Amino acid sequence: GNSVTQMEGPVTLSEEAFLTINCTYTATGYPSLFWYVQYPGEGLQLLLKATKADDKGSNKGFEATYRKETTSFHLEKGSVQVSDSAVYFCALSTGFQKLVFGTGTRLLVSP
Amino acid sequence: DAGITQSPRHKVTETGTPVTLRCHQTENHRYMYWYRQDPGHGLRLIHYSYGVKDTDKGEVSDGYSVSRSKTEDFLLTLESATSSQTSVYFCAIKTSGDTGELFFGEGSRLTVL
Numbered sequence: 212g213n214s215v216t217q218m219e220g221p222v223t224l225s226e227e228a229f230l231t232i233n234c235t236y237t238a239t240g241y242p243s244l245f246w247y248v249q250y251p252g253e254g255l256q257l258l259l260k261a262t263k264a265d266d267k268g269s270n271k272g273f274e275a276t277y278r279k280e281t282t283s284f285h286l287e288k289g290s291v292q293v294s295d296s297a298v299y300f301c302a303l304s305t306g307f308q309k310l311v312f313g314t315g316t317r318l319l320v321s322p
Numbered sequence: 323d324a325g326i327t328q329s330p331r332h333k334v335t336e337t338g339t340p341v342t343l344r345c346h347q348t349e350n351h352r353y354m355y356w357y358r359q360d361p362g363h364g365l366r367l368i369h370y371s372y373g374v375k376d377t378d379k380g381e382v383s384d385g386y387s388v389s390r391s392k393t394e395d396f397l398l399t400l401e402s403a404t405s406s407q408t409s410v411y412f413c414a415i416k417t418s419g420d421t422g423e424l425f426f427g428e429g430s431r432l433t434v435l
Binding site: 312 | 326355362363364365366367370380412414422423424425426427428429
């Protein structure tokens with residue numbers, strides 16, 4: 212079946228550090244891949260997406276590249292800010308109207 | 323922008339009691355979803371709807387039922403709540419043609435004692 216595996220957190224960084232959150236997937240067919248972000252006390256928000264191999268999604272300084280050969284979609288940001296502290300979810304969709312989420316990775320950024 | 327209102331936002335109840343959570347959208351989006359969020363599990367799909375009176379099960383549907391009598395409302399019912407159903411419940415709507423682009427409500431925190 213379809214599944215998403217994320218690195219366990221929390222990831223603790225200082226402001227302006229480089230961020231990588233790993234995500235790998237297992238899927239039948241050709242999934243679309245997503246990163247969602249959840250700020251404290253809020254629902255999830257779509258951060259970025261990629262719909263086919265080698266696509267790069269980007270938003271708010273975050274990037275992720277759809278790597279079919281390694282079945283990965285790692286999230287990166289060159290310089291994190293305190294305001295980036297949140298829980299990040301990797302997810303995939305295979306077009307059957309359902310989204311499968313990873314377990315989430317908490318990011319804590321200190322000044 | 324799409325708008326979702328979940329109610330109640332917080333509820334404490336006792337084992338064995340029925341509970342209904344409501345999700346209301348302000349636009350006429352066809353697809354609506356109920357997820358639960360638990361530590362170590364991320365978000366898991368309970369049920370979803372693809373139109374009025376059209377619903378289907380997700381991966382964790384046991385103990386839950388849903389109804390959609392109007393486009394704008396999607397109800398999640400726990401017929402007899404159990405402690406394992408203590409969770410945060412999120413409603414979501416699909417706002418574009420891409421299946422993965424969901425807009426989420428702010429969540430309903432349910433505690434079953």
